[in-house]
Amino acid sequence: MNRILQIVALTAGLFVAGAAQAQDEVPVEIGYLPILPDAQLFVSLENGAFAKAGIKPDLVEFQEGPAMVQALLSGQLDAAYFGIGPAMVASARGADIKVVASNIVEQISFIAVGDLAGFAADGVKKQTFADFAAKYGRKAKISTFPTGSVPDTVLKYWLTKQLGASVGDIDIIHQGAAQVQQALLTGAVDGAAILEPAVSLALSRDADATVLASGSEMFLGQPGAVLAVRGALIKEHPELVEAMVAAQRDATEALRDKAPGAAEAVAKYVGGGRLPLDVVRKALERSRQSFVADPNKIVEGTVAMRDFQKAQGTLREDVDVEKLIDTSFYDRLTAADGQEAPAEPEAAAQ
Structure with missing residues (x-):
């Protein structure tokens, strides 16, 4: 051939x-x-x-x-x-x-920026968000995924079960993944219950950004x-x-x-x-x-x-x-x- x-x-x-x-x-x-x-x-x-x-x-x-x-x-x-x-x-x-x-x-983290990061630098306690509202005259704006999502559920679990606080102590803003990240990076919110890589991205771009709770601290075995x-x-x-x-x-x-x-x-x-x-x-x-x-x-x-x-x-x-x-x-x-x-x-x- x-x-x-x-x-x-x-x-x-x-x-x-x-x-x-x-x-x-x-x-x-x-x-x-x-x-x-x-x-x-x-x-x-x-x-x-x-x-x-x-x-x-x-x-x-x-x-x-x-x-x-x-x-x-x-x-x-x-x-x-x-x-x-x-x-x-x-x-x-x-x-x-x-x-x-x-x-x-156990992949959810609560990250704070701006006023909230400084206010809660020593950690989050039951009264932290109520005290923040009293000082600044407004509730902390916290972004997370839609109602019923894993991040939304973990945020509420952390507030009520771990801290003994109330969901009503904060103003929860429900958004899609890209919107949550954008809101956090632009300072449109005070914090977020969010996934990686938004956490690492925020920490790399904002020297004041602080992870206040994560993983098992928020919901053990989540x-x-x-x-x-x-x-x-x-x-x-x-x-x-x-x-x-x-x-x-x-x-x-x-x-x-x-x-x-x-x-x-x-x-x-x-x-x-x-x-x-x-x-x-x-x-x-x-x-x-x-x-x-x-x-x-x-x-x-x-x-x-x-x-x-x-x-x-x-x-x-x-x-x-x-x-x-x-x-x-x-x-x-x-x-x-x-x-x-x-x-x-x-x-x-x-």
Whole structure:
């Protein structure tokens, strides 16, 4: 066979192989928030785990959990990387979803800027916010995610359960992720209950910014973002769900071990890919021990969060947490390869 025929044959072979691979790929519509707690998704997209498993991701970006809830209720999305709070709401309202993996725990921080940072420099106590209002003639403006979200719930839990204060002591402003970050950086608010990398970004740009509470200080064992999949995907393609859970575990280990390329993968998606890589690296380092994939580790915390949200009135319907969280995929995965579940996370270094 001459050189030209060899090239033609090789090209034809590659085309056939590529076509077969394309036919084998299954489109999976994935909703996500461009936030650091969804880091495992970004690592899995960039390290080839999804492609290797035959998953063709159709990404849909959202700015807040409630919009993802509506998408799930309307029949959109095969999978969603979002907070456990919205996941409970979606399930309670009839969405056929299962949480098959955790992303992160104890990831919320309360950061203060401006007058509040100086006023509470010695720490936050029961009377801090009431005293602030008395001194400045106004309540402290605190930005966080929409009502019922994980950051909103953790903020209220911290105020009432940990401090013994009242939610009415502050003026809560509910916003999307990008808006919370902007409000904090421009000084439009006095503080925020927020996720990384907004915390690291604020600390890098404002010398007076102060983290007043974080992680277990706000809500011990608090579950955060999760991977939820629609029941139809489990029924029709259980092998893809298993592959997504495997990718989740591998990506979690990569993030905890600071594997090469992990930070770059996260930086490509978080904040629309506009954040400096060094800020993303700092945010990942501060969150490293909070990345947890095992869904068994968030059952107890999810029950506590559900009970608190019901008492607050932000979750009106009942949620069976044990039915919502399906640990079977993760359990089979660890049993199959004899790998022990990661150790309990240490409190994130804030």
